Amino acid sequence: MAEEKYKFILFVSGMSVKSVRAVENLKLICDAHLQDRFDLEIIDITKNADLAVKYQIFAIPTLIKVSPAPLRTLVGDLSDTPKVLRILDIA
Amino acid sequence: MIKKSKQKAESKFTFPKTPTGVEGLDEITEGGFPKGRPTLICGGAGCGKTLLSMQFLIKGITEFNENGVFMSFEEPIKDLALNVRSLGFDLNQLIEDKKLVLDYVRVERSEIDETGEYDLEGLFIRLGYAIDKIKAKRVVLDTLESLFSGLDNEAILRAELRRLFYWLKEKGVTAVITGERGEASLTRQGLEEYVSDCVILLDHRVIEQVSTRRLRVVKYRGSTHGTNEYPFLIDETGISVLPITSLKLDNEVSSEIVSTGVKGLDGMFNGGGFYRGSNILISGTAGTAKTTIASYFAYEQCRKKERVIYFAFEESPQQLVRNMKSIGLDLAPYLKNGALQIHSSRPTLNGLELHLLTLRKFIKEFAPTTVIIDPISNLITVGSEHEVRSMLVRLIDMLKLHNITALFTSLNKTGDSLRVDIAEESVSSLVDTWITVRDMEGLGERNRGIFIVKSRGMSHSNQVREFIITSKGVDLLDVELGPNGILTGIARKSNQIRKKAKALKIQSELEWKDREIMRKRKALEANIEALRNEFESVEEELNLLKSTQAFSAKEASINNNKVKTKKK
Incomplete structure (x- = not known):
């Protein structure tokens, strides 16, 4: 089963505690379940405020799963691993 | 930073304020919203929160040169722009001119999942980004509470909101936050706990089928209001x-x-009319020509090239013009050249306050020198006595401020003459001049009488003058005094006839006397003639006698001489 690549955008703000934790949590999940089947883009909105407007970001950290469809938005530091897996539809 | 702003406020005697540019609101808040602090505007659905905050922003840009950011949580930018477009605000132009930033924050519960701790840094950054982009001084957040419906973690939200308000203060922007009215508290989410500098409550209320919008300043820290x-x-x-x-x-x-x-009415005032800028009440029962007198006044002012605004609560403009034409008063040319404006509406169309605002608006736009309200008593159907009174006080105040001469008519209820009418009672102490027109019944007819109840600062006639309306207009008749006071109508006529008869009688008597004396004179003259004739005849007789005597004496002397000579 040719699996589609996962594309994530993670919005963080600088090096805030929650942002760093979110990056760590996401990396753990991806390494454990998706190995090389993912693209991760991390956007620091303190430097790219216009992107925050574009992607309708108000909470930090926010993870957007761009593909595969459907598009999902996850708010929080991704510490609730089972919930993250369920929402991202990762086995 | 907060401390700093507090110190700043203390060091100045006048509390720093940001004018809202909303007509009247600046007066109530004595200068506007607290500068550099958040203000909460709360109220139920459809009471004008968004509009008020939008107006605050737009006026800030157009009148005070302060750029603004509008962050909407409810309506997309397109809708917002369209909504206020109908009010004459072109948001797109302002956005193009880099004076306004609209940011729509979409919080859709179905699209969001919470997976741990988060904060609202995104919101802060977007807001900060927008503020910095145009150097905004004013910020509107409409309606923050949408966040509560989109996100579950209330604890985080509350902490973040508290942080947001501090952050806004720190930024030095004057912020307006709108909130939906809650059942027990001012806002559903208790936003007033966080925004405690200034809270404004909007209300939309329907009393007896008439809706009125109201605004109240619930609190204003550091300032009177x-x-x-x-x-x-x-x-x-x-x-x-x-x-x-x-x-x-x-x-x-x-x-x-x-x-x-x-003309006659002018004569009843010592000064020859009303003072400019005074207010005049014409009260009377139905059909006593209050409107006619009011129209006369309007006509006269137009004739003198003044601007008149006529609020008719009973007649349409066309009807008024037609009716006045029937008594020889042609208002149409003045309507045409713009000196006169007639506004007709039913009093029940609006609440009292709305009426007042509409009057105020027209007065402001048209800048008249004379205002006529015909009749004010109709407004009473809309509100209670207290409300009517307070409205009229404000109306009169406003008119006085603009030095506008105002004439009100008031319809009295017939029958109960002992009790003063509400309208009359509520205005009588406020007006400067009070003219009453009344029916005077008697001898099987009804006549109109006019008199002046009071006229501040001017002596006036104390007479009840009868006046008549003919196809040529209103005419005040001269006072007809009878044995029991002033006479009107038939009594006046009969009195006049009586007077005429009396005069005739005297006249004929005089003539008769004249003739009598003439006769007497003639008789006298005849007598004189007769006497003179008699006298003359007697005189003649005497003369005859005298001459005969003289002749005989002469004869005798001649004869004597003859005798003497003969004797010689």
Whole structure:
């Protein structure tokens, strides 16, 4: 089963505690379940405020799963691993 | 930073404020919203929160040169722009000019999942980004509470909101936050706990099928403010608030006289008319020609090239013009050349406050020198006595401030003559001049009488004058005094006839006497003639006698001489 690549955008703000934790949590999940089947883009909105407007970001950290469809938005530091897996539809 | 702003406020005597540019609101808040602090505007659905905050931003840009950011949580930018477009605000132009930033924050519960701890840094950054982009001084957040419906973690939200308000203060922007009215608290989510500098409550209330919007300043930290509920109006130019008692009694007075338009009525005032800028009440029962007198006044003012605005609560403009034409008063040319404006509406169309605001608006736009309201008593059908009185006080205050001569008519209820009418009672102490027109019944007919009840600062006639309306207009008749007072109508006529008969009688008597004397003179003259004749005849007789005697004496002397000679 040719699996589609996962594309994530993670919005963080600088090096805030929650942002760093979110990056760590996401990396753990991806390494454990998706190995090389993912693209991760991390956007620091303190430097790219216009992107925050574009992607309708108000909470930090926010993870957007761009593909595969459907598009999902996850708010929080991704510490609730089972919930993250369920929402991202990762086995 | 917070400490700093507090110190700043303390060091100054006047609390720094940001004018809202909303008509009337600045008067109530004595200068506007607290500068550099958040203000909460709360109210139920559809009471004008968004509009008020939008107007605050737009006026800031257009009138005070302060750029603004509008962050909407409810309506997309397109909808917002369209909504206020109908009020004459072109948001897109302002955005293009880099004076306004609209940011729509979409919080959709179905699209969001919470997976741990988060904060609202995104919101802060977006807001900060927008503020910095145009150097905004004013910020509106409409309605923050949408966040509560989109996100579950209330603890985080509350902490973040608290942080947001501090952050806004730190930024030095004057912020307006709108909130939906809650059942027990001012806002559903208790936003007032966080925004405690200034809270404004909007209300939309229906009393006896008439809706009135009201505004109240619930709190204003560090400043005095009007505490009452103030009615406000939303119309094609946005919101305007009407302060109830913003005026002091210190308006300028004029001693110029304006004519009443009715010649005889002018004569009843010592000064020859009303003072300019005074207010006049014409009260009377139905059909006593109050409107006619009011129209005369309007006509006279137009004739003198003044601007008149006529609010008719009973007749349409066309009807008024037609009716006045029937008594020889042609208002149409003045309507045409713009000197006269007639506004007709049913009193029940609006609440009292709205009426007042509409009057105020027209007066402001048209800048008349004379205002006629015909009749004010009809407004009473809309509100209670207290409301009517307070409205009229404000109306009169406003008119006085602009030095506008105002004429009100008031319809009295017939029958109960002992009790003063509400309208009359509520205005009589406010007006400067009070003219009453009344029916005078008797001898099987009804006549109109007019008299002056009071006229401040001017002596006036104390007579009840009868007046008649003919196809040529109104005419005040001269006073006809009878044995029991002033006479009108038939009594006047019969008195006049009686007087005429009396005069005739005297006249004929005089003539008769004249003739009598003539006769007497003639008789006398005849007598004189007769006497003279008699006298003459006697005289003649005497003369005859005298001459005969003289002749005989002569004869005798001649004879004597002859005898003497003979004897010689």
